[in-house]
Amino acid sequence: MLDLFQRLGRKTLGRFAALGRSAHMLFSALAHVPNFKKGTPLLVRQLYMVGSQSLLIIMVSGLFIGMVLALQGYTVLVGYGAEDSLGPLVALSLLRELGPVVTALLFAGRAGSALTAEIGLMKATEQLSSLEMMAIDPLKRIIAPRFWAGFISMPLLALIFSAVAIIGAHLVGVDWLGVDTGSFWSIMQSQVSFQQDILNGLIKSFVFAIVVTWIALYKGYDCVPTSEGISKATTETVVHSSLAVLGFDFILTAVMFTS
């Protein structure tokens, strides 16, 4: 019986210790005066790894999700003679939910896992320790540029995702199924508000960017430096950040879109 309590206690303490370590990692990586001259090349390199390389998967999945949304929305709406409302249906569901969330999930799978594996392997091969030996703070040199790269890329990727998906919806809805192009755009414009929908969606993707990148970096930085540990950390990154994104999405939606 006491053993059970001990196990529970150890688990809880372990969780809190991990939370503290991750907060400490992020804080010490970010809380210093930025050195733009040295930092920019590092950041550009990470923007390429995290952002540019995710572009293709984001655009292709955006296109298909937009097309599927238009197809399914049309089948339901045409029954009410309301197929003109396809535009706002697609735009609102993309800008408010699907854009930020699906981008974050894809980002966790595409870029988050890569970050974890890279940092985990750096730790396993003691590159991080050697950096410290050379009096270079690995938090500033390795963690900080990767965090900022994720923070900048994800909102951009989410915007690209939504834009491409709306184009995909236009492709299916207007060019294939024959919704009027004028009413597709004009009803969309009358229903979508810049502050309420686009800015809130952007805020969402900033939050998801912090969550996903933070989890990915911490899992890599804190992994057991063996091949098994790295594989476990990579899996945990994808699972934990996907769950965190969905959980935060519910909270943010509840705060933003219920009056």
Added chain:
Amino acid sequence: MNSRKLEILVGFFVALGILAFAMLALKVANSGISGSGETYTLNAKFENIGSLKARAPVKVGGVVIGRVESIYVHPQEFLPVVNMTIDAQYLCRFSDTSSISILTSGILGEQYLGIHPVIAPTSAEQRCLGETVTENKQDEAIDDLFGVESKALGDKDTITDTKSAIVLEELIGQFLFNQGSE
């Protein structure tokens, strides 16, 4: 990979992101009344607002000129008061005899506010804007006819002539009552 190629690809990515933002902001969202344009507020007290909601459009002859900002119950009279923001170019253009009603777009559509405008006389508009009033025989004649000085609707004014929303249950109730009395 050399750094020039890398930077070009990052630049391409960022430019694409900005392009997407511009497309969403300009082509998808409504850049107009709900934006940051100059507005002024009007109030109107109704008997019943039906299912009117905040952000519903305010129209004159079908053209959107403003949006419902908030709806609250008057603390003393227990009547719903609708607070709306109207495009500033219509400031002091409506006379206070204008009426406002709650209308429905289509059969299942959203409810919106329709203003039936009465154009304010030039003198009233000038008084409302705080400009010096130019003498105008025609306006004076109208004022004499009605026996009151006409007034234009300025910021935070209230439209008094209101028509409430049609509530189906009340309509049916009235119909049944009339049937019974015949």
